[in-house]
Amino acid sequence: MEFGVLHASSLKMLLMKRIFLLPTLSLLLSFLTPALIFAQAKKQTINTTISKVTVFTKGAQITRTGNINLGAGNSQVIIPDVSPDLEEKSIQVNGQGDFTLLAVSRQSNFLRQQTKRTEITALETQQEKLKQQLKKEQSNLEVYTEEKNMLIKNQSVSGTNGLKAADLKESLDLQRARLSDILAKMLEINETIEKISKDIRLNKQQLAALHKQDNTATSDIILDVQSKGPVTGKITVSYLVKNAGWFPLYDIRVKDINNPLSLLYKASVYQQCGEDWKDVKLSLSTGSPDDGSTKPTLQPWYIRYYSSIEERNSASRNASAMGPREITGTVQDEQGNPVTGATVKVKGKTYGTVTDANGNYKLQIPAGINNLEFSYIGYDRKELNANDNMTVRLSPSKTALSEVVVVGYASEASASVAPVLEGRVAGLAAKPNVKSFNAAIDIPEAYTPTTVTFDIPTPYSIPPDGKTYNVGIKEMEIPANYQYYAIPKLEKAAFLTAAITDWESLNLLEGEASIFYEGTYIGKTLLDLQSGSDTLQISLGKDKQVIVNRALLKDESKKHFMASKTTFSKGWEISIRNNKQVPINITVQDQLPIKTSSDMEVTKTEYGDALLDNDTKILSWKLNLPPATEQKKQLKYAITYPKGAIVNAE
Numbered sequence: 338m339e340f341g342v343l344h345a346s347s348l349k350m351l352l353m354k355r356i357f358l359l360p361t362l363s364l365l366l367s368f369l370t371p372a373l374i375f376a377q378a379k380k381q382t383i384n385t386t387i388s389k390v391t392v393f394t395k396g397a398q399i400t401r402t403g404n405i406n407l408g409a410g411n412s413q414v415i416i417p418d419v420s421p422d423l424e425e426k427s428i429q430v431n432g433q434g435d436f437t438l439l440a441v442s443r444q445s446n447f448l449r450q451q452t453k454r455t456e457i458t459a460l461e462t463q464q465e466k467l468k469q470q471l472k473k474e475q476s477n478l479e480v481y482t483e484e485k486n487m488l489i490k491n492q493s494v495s496g497t498n499g500l501k502a503a504d505l506k507e508s509l510d511l512q513r514a515r516l517s518d519i520l521a522k523m524l525e526i527n528e529t530i531e532k533i534s535k536d537i538r539l540n541k542q543q544l545a546a547l548h549k550q551d552n553t554a555t556s557d558i559i560l561d562v563q564s565k566g567p568v569t570g571k572i573t574v575s576y577l578v579k580n581a582g583w584f585p586l587y588d589i590r591v592k593d594i595n596n597p598l599s600l601l602y603k604a605s606v607y608q609q610c611g612e613d614w615k616d617v618k619l620s621l622s623t624g625s626p627d628d629g630s631t632k633p634t635l636q637p638w639y640i641r642y643y644s645s646i647e648e649r650n651s652a653s654r655n656a657s658a659m660g661p662r663e664i665t666g667t668v669q670d671e672q673g674n675p676v677t678g679a680t681v682k683v684k685g686k687t688y689g690t691v692t693d694a695n696g697n698y699k700l701q702i703p704a705g706i707n708n709l710e711f712s713y714i715g716y717d718r719k720e721l722n723a724n725d726n727m728t729v730r731l732s733p734s735k736t737a738l739s740e741v742v743v744v745g746y747a748s749e750a751s752a753s754v755a756p757v758l759e760g761r762v763a764g765l766a767a768k769p770n771v772k773s774f775n776a777a778i779d780i781p782e783a784y785t786p787t788t789v790t791f792d793i794p795t796p797y798s799i800p801p802d803g804k805t806y807n808v809g810i811k812e813m814e815i816p817a818n819y820q821y822y823a824i825p826k827l828e829k830a831a832f833l834t835a836a837i838t839d840w841e842s843l844n845l846l847e848g849e850a851s852i853f854y855e856g857t858y859i860g861k862t863l864l865d866l867q868s869g870s871d872t873l874q875i876s877l878g879k880d881k882q883v884i885v886n887r888a889l890l891k892d893e894s895k896k897h898f899m900a901s902k903t904t905f906s907k908g909w910e911i912s913i914r915n916n917k918q919v920p921i922n923i924t925v926q927d928q929l930p931i932k933t934s935s936d937m938e939v940t941k942t943e944y945g946d947a948l949l950d951n952d953t954k955i956l957s958w959k960l961n962l963p964p965a966t967e968q969k970k971q972l973k974y975a976i977t978y979p980k981g982a983i984v985n986a987e
Contacts, residue, residue: 379408382415385574390799391620391790392606394687394846397581398427398626399612402573407436407564414560420578421445421556422610422714427577427626428558434570440561457544464540471533478526485519488512545674555611577626580714581608582680584689585848586807587864591835591877593855594819595919598835598875602810602845604791607691609678609714609803616796621810623846624788666727667696668711676713676731678803684708684720687846688863691805701849703865713803789844813843817875821923823885825911831883831923832876840866840873852878883921884914893973898980905984906941906975913969915962922961927972929954937984941975 385403425443432438588601604621668679675696682689692698712718716731791810817835847866852859859878893908915921931954947956958970978984
């Protein structure tokens with residue numbers, strides 16, 4: 338009886354375990370089956386070509402196309418030699434043919450990295466051989482130098498040994514001949530040393546360039562597909578890469594102030610993503626995959642104490658509003674070697690540049706800009722305050738590339754999902770039980786009111802060397818209202834400006850512009866689009882044919898002393914001469930002083946027909962000058978202040 342109870346209990350436990358294990362085993366098999374199937378799937382490596390590249394202000398989307406020829410059953414299609422820089426979550430697949438796309442994954446291919454390491458090893462071996470040759474030649478040079486010194490010394494000694502003239506002559510002839518041979522040999526050795534030293538320098542530069550490429554492995558994109566029978570099809574794959582972008586550049590040409598302004602809109606394109614863009618269809622987008630799509634949120638504003646006014650001001654100080662400034666500097670690695678092709682950008686703006694072969698950069702930035710971003714492939718991005726001359730050192734990135742990244746699965750119904758708010762769409766495909774599809778998986782295009790894409794009609798080639806390549810976008814003839822401005826108190830010159838209305842329709846970005854006026858290169862300026870005005874003001878530089886002067890009127894400039902007061906009178910004459918052959922409109926500005934104390938007074942002000950801003954006390958004369966004419970304006974004022982006080986009365 339006891340045995341029977343034990344048997345029944347054991348049987349019950351076994352049944353429960355079996356019931357519990359069956360769904361677990363089924364679930365496990367459901368996960369293992371696809372892996373087991375595709376472990377035995379036929380593998381096919383296909384060649385693809387880059388057919389299109391869309392370059393954003395930061396990053397790029399690359400599109401590759403290729404043909405496939407599949408047998409019946411399960412196959413694994415391998416797309417090799419893809420950028421190691423690709424964003425795995427951005428892979429999108431477009432398949433055309435009677436087959437089912439089941440999954441997309443990405444893995445790193447280290448064969449290229451091994452090739453690169455082999456190249457580094459060969460260069461290092463060559464470097465050691467060159468160094469040994471250099472040491473050998475330097476040793477030979479030392480031997481010949483010692484022999485030369487001995488011969489010179491022997492000549493001196495022989496001259497004091499009382500030798501016969503004939504013997505002395507013969508000895509000197511022999512020494513002279515030998516000395517000539519030595520000097521010729523030393524010259525030859527020095528030339529050899531110079532050549533070896535040059536080879537060592539070039540070799541070192543090549544090694545440095547290879548070592549900078551921290552991640553030299555390529556990527557393979559793996560497609561798991563299924564077909565009922567043999568099929569021929571086409572695959573289009575697109576993905577995002579980080580280390581690419583473009584900066585806007587402009588050429589502004591003004592023939593004269595009676596003609597419209599000519600604006601050439603250009604892009605300075607660069608890339609270091611490890612792929613050669615050769616004769617590709619190029620598009621330039623004003624958007625960026627990194628731009629946030631979420632509205633900002635205000636955080637609490639805490640009032641803090643500061644130990645001084647200077648500390649408070651430094652916490653929120655803006656740059657001087659006098660105008661744009663040029664900053665220069667160098668980007669280096671941790672060893673102090675120059676980093677070629679590093680990107681230098683104004684944070685949150687489209688102003689930027691790329692370092693040259695010596696790691697140097699030069700960039701104009703607008704007033705009020707303080708933050709710069711420095712980046713280079715394989716190095717951590719660095720953000721610094723902008724100074725006029727900066728040496729920036731970048732640190733190698735600690736981020737390593739995963740060897741295999743499975744992107745994901747999805748149903749056919751979800752193939753059109755993922756609006757490209759940030760340009761990122763996970764790789765997706767049909768479930769294994771979906772029969773097949775003939776329609777392509779559409780790659781959605783994002784059109785927003787804030788983004789414009791320029792399709793370049795001519796194929797372009799952009800190698801992955803980090804250098805910038807200029808691409809023409811469009812050239813426009815733009816009506817402009819030309820106006821001269823002068824502030825002779827600050828600078829005795831007339832500045833020409835062009836006012837452009839309805840500029841928003843031109844789809845411009847902030848950027849650096851080269852100015853050409855009347856066939857002459859004037860300099861550079863910045864297109865600043867942040868003013869919020871419906872009129873864009875472009876400074877075209879100084880016009881030397883408009884002469885501006887400001888001279889002191891000595892008879893009107895006197896100092897009077899009274900019992901407790903001092904009165905300082907001043908008078909100025911401002912003259913403007915138009916030496917051009919056309920009439921001009923010019924606004925001339927000056928100012929009256931503003932008192933800052935109740936015991937000060939500003940009196941006897943005379944400024945003719947100038948317009949006065951009562952808040953700033955700025956005076957403006959708006960003049961129209963015919964050709965070859967001159968106008969003069971006078972400004973007078975008196976400042977009264979306590980006797981003995983020191984004031985800035987100009």
